Amino acid sequence: MADQTAEEHRGYVQPGGEFNRDTHYIPDRITKDARTPEHGPQDVPLWPVEPGRYRLVAAKACPWANRAIIVRNLLGLEDVISWGAPGPTHDERSWTFDLDPDGKDPVLGIHFLKDAYEKRFPGYPRGITVPAIVEVSSGKVVTNDFPWITHDLSTEWREFHREGAPDLWPDDLRAEMDEVNDRVFRDVNNGVYRCGFAGTQRAYERGYDRLFAALDWLEDRLATRRYLVGDRLTESDIRLFTTLARFDAVYHGHFKCNRQKLIEFPNLWAYARDLYQTPGIGETIDFDQIKAHYYVVHKDINPTGIIPKGPDTSGWLEPHGRESLG
Structure with missing residues (x-):
């Protein structure tokens, strides 16, 4: 299998021929007041919910990233967490912002999503995946743990949900x-x-x-x-x-x-x-x-x-x- 470190399906083929997905992601969580969450991984770095602090980088082409775009829409978080949209194609290096003028994300000022990963983890060894949440002020990736990104948008950002937003994780x-x-x-x-x-x-x-x-x-x-x-x-x-x-x-x-x-x-x-x-x-x-x-x-x-x-x-x-x- 060709080198596909940047792709959303990252994984490898086992000796028996079965595709195995690499599910090791940056485990950080964004929670209200950086509190310990009730569900999911807890012994991980925690970041506080803060409007305007973070940018969701999510390509429409990717099914895992598409989830995050939908959840952000349904909850009415468009003015709370900005969205950067990479284009649908890329090479082995990274997702790129080729849909934006000059191929550069207008908020983060980067051509490659890899730059945000490398800024926090120099020589980051795993796939450069979307969705990813990046801290705008530092330009550093916070997390790419896609199941918990959408879960926490639903449960930790409640005070910023639009009126009438659906409860996507009812107890x-x-x-x-x-x-x-x-x-x-x-x-x-x-x-x-x-x-x-x-x-x-x-x-x-x-x-x-x-x-x-x-x-x-x-x-x-x-x-x-x-x-x-x-x-x-x-x-x-x-x-x-x-x-x-x-x-x-x-x-x-x-x-x-x-x-x-x-x-x-x-x-x-x-x-x-x-x-x-x-x-x-x-x-x-x-x-x-x-x-x-x-x-x-x-x-x-x-x-x-x-x-x-x-x-x-x-x-x-x-x-x-x-x-x-x-």
């Missing part, structure tokens, strides 16, 4: 969310990568079978409920959505996840359209950037760099009929 649903999130991450979010970067036929088929078993489970689960957990939108839905939004455009062909398309799952397809049409979510999806990222950056899979014209994305705006479920 009464947390145990069920953890259970659902675990399978969605293992077999769907990461499952598509396990197919796409498999090093052997056997490893690919194992990943493929697990992926579609999980999608069948989700299809059944969503037959009688509008959302994944409870009767309201939660982060569990956002975590699944960013994979579904990329499924037909990228994963079906590029990653060989081709038993069927998303549009051929009646419940999952209607559910995905329901979320896409929710204010704060659909506008974060840029299919051109998504396709450019996967088909151009993954040279080991698509050495020609040709970006497919399809699929037709107009169906995302068709009525979904999910209102009847609650």
Whole structure:
């Protein structure tokens, strides 16, 4: 597998051919008054919640970063935490700000996200990933631990949420969310990568079978409920959505996840359209950037760099009929 240290799927292929994701991230947390959080890693460096202090660097092309953009939108934190948007393509060095004038982030003043990592950790040895939160004044990366970035935006920044913002981590649903999130991450979010970067036929088929078993489970689960957990939108839905939004455009062909398309799952397809049409979510999806990222950056899979014209994305705006479920 080619050197892909900068990419959002960072990982390696094990001797048996199975793709293994590197899940070692910068573990720092941003919490209210830098307090010890109730959930998740606690014995880590803590930073205080402070409006204007931090910049979220998150590329629309990346599913893990797309989550953070959506959560920031839904919670109304646009004026509290600024957003820097790298372009969809990059080389092995880093995500770059090629969508901005002169290819430089207008707030951080850097061309490469790697600069923020190196400023805090000279010679940073792991992948330069998005989403990342950077302290504006110092230009140093704070964290790139994507599951806890969005969790803490929901739970630690509450006093700055817009009025009426959804509670994406309700206490009464947390145990069920953890259970659902675990399978969605293992077999769907990461499952598509396990197919796409498999090093052997056997490893690919194992990943493929697990992926579609999980999608069948989700299809059944969503037959009688509008959302994944409870009767309201939660982060569990956002975590699944960013994979579904990329499924037909990228994963079906590029990653060989081709038993069927998303549009051929009646419940999952209607559910995905329901979320896409929710204010704060659909506008974060840029299919051109998504396709450019996967088909151009993954040279080991698509050495020609040709970006497919399809699929037709107009169906995302068709009525979904999910209102009847609650």
